[in-house]
Amino acid sequence: MPRILSPAAARSILSCETDEIWMCAMRITHPSIATVRIVNDSVEAVRADGIYTPWGFEPILPNDTADANATVTVTMDNVDRDIVKLLRTITGEPPKCTLEVVLASQPDEVELGPLRVLDPAGAERHHHAAAVLGLRGRLSQPGCPGAELQPDQQPGIVRMNWIGIPYQGVKFCREFARQVLAEQGIQMPCVDDPSQAPNWTRVERPEQYDVVVFKRAGRADHVGVCLGRGDFLHVEENRSSCIERLSSPKWERRIEGFYRFTGVRS
The missing domain is CATH 2.30.110 (Pnp Oxidase; Chain A)
Structure with missing residues (x-):
């Protein structure tokens, strides 16, 4: 039960x-x-x-x-x-x-x-x-x-203490995502378009630990870590890190794309 x-x-x-x-x-x-x-x-x-x-x-x-x-x-x-x-x-x-x-x-x-x-x-x-x-x-x-x-639907491996981390300066969303992914052996690319980095490719359907890039005024300006089932983890200015829905009105219209690491995890 x-x-x-x-x-x-x-x-x-x-x-x-x-x-x-x-x-x-x-x-x-x-x-x-x-x-x-x-x-x-x-x-x-x-x-x-x-x-x-x-x-x-x-x-x-x-x-x-x-x-x-x-x-x-x-x-x-x-x-x-x-x-x-x-x-x-x-x-x-x-x-x-x-x-x-x-x-x-x-x-x-x-x-x-x-x-x-x-x-x-x-x-x-x-x-x-x-x-x-x-x-x-x-x-x-x-x-x-x-x-x-169900177990295969749960972003269980994301640690609870990734929630509630305060924003710590310009582009901290990238540093935060880098730390979350590093815990899974994934090296976060240091470019606005991850598909330009080795071992990263653009995908249509996001999965757990894919990177989601958001845009504003036509330019990439924010990133998050996909958790599966339409959720993503991120941190933004004036707010602590939290989990939100990709389909929320605030974020869905700003999605630039999803990117997946295809290399060997460390």
Whole structure:
């Protein structure tokens, strides 16, 4: 049965600006250790099952392709190595790890999850600990009330903290898009017409991580990153970064074209 987003979560997703804070609550349990509860926020989260301690970690959802493995990688800050040391004390059966996506304003209302470890691979990587999480059952989420969003339709790999970044000067829209694409191994071209750059081609139908170029007075003056299903991510003057619809009256008439990276991702 698909999970229905709460009204607050749906409003947050559909709004260009929101005060809602999305966060991930993770719980690690094993008979030999005290339950570990952590949340990727700067303050404690009080939930029905206990207090979640602030801790730096980031979940990366699977690629939105039909052949992608339904796994989630979680990378957490581990400078003092406390968690690695704790996991190393565990013997016998592997620990159980559950991750749930919630809003800070209603931490007991689960918007996504629970995601559980299918192949616990706690590994020390420099100053990070990594674990691979699997989706238990179908990850099926409605993008708004009454509409069902399937895994291959969801721009899940775009990090939540790309939302709400303030505009930082002339042509920052390009620098912002460059940073978003770089996280996917795509090098953003430094030209107004991306089709003039190597490994970039103009396309008719945009897909996730294509670049959309907007024009004003006949000249290209703004860019965004396509997320699929008619959405794009961008930042503009006097506004923070947000997700908007390509079909909105404000943007549709200004679309100059869509461009796709055809080279090898780094």
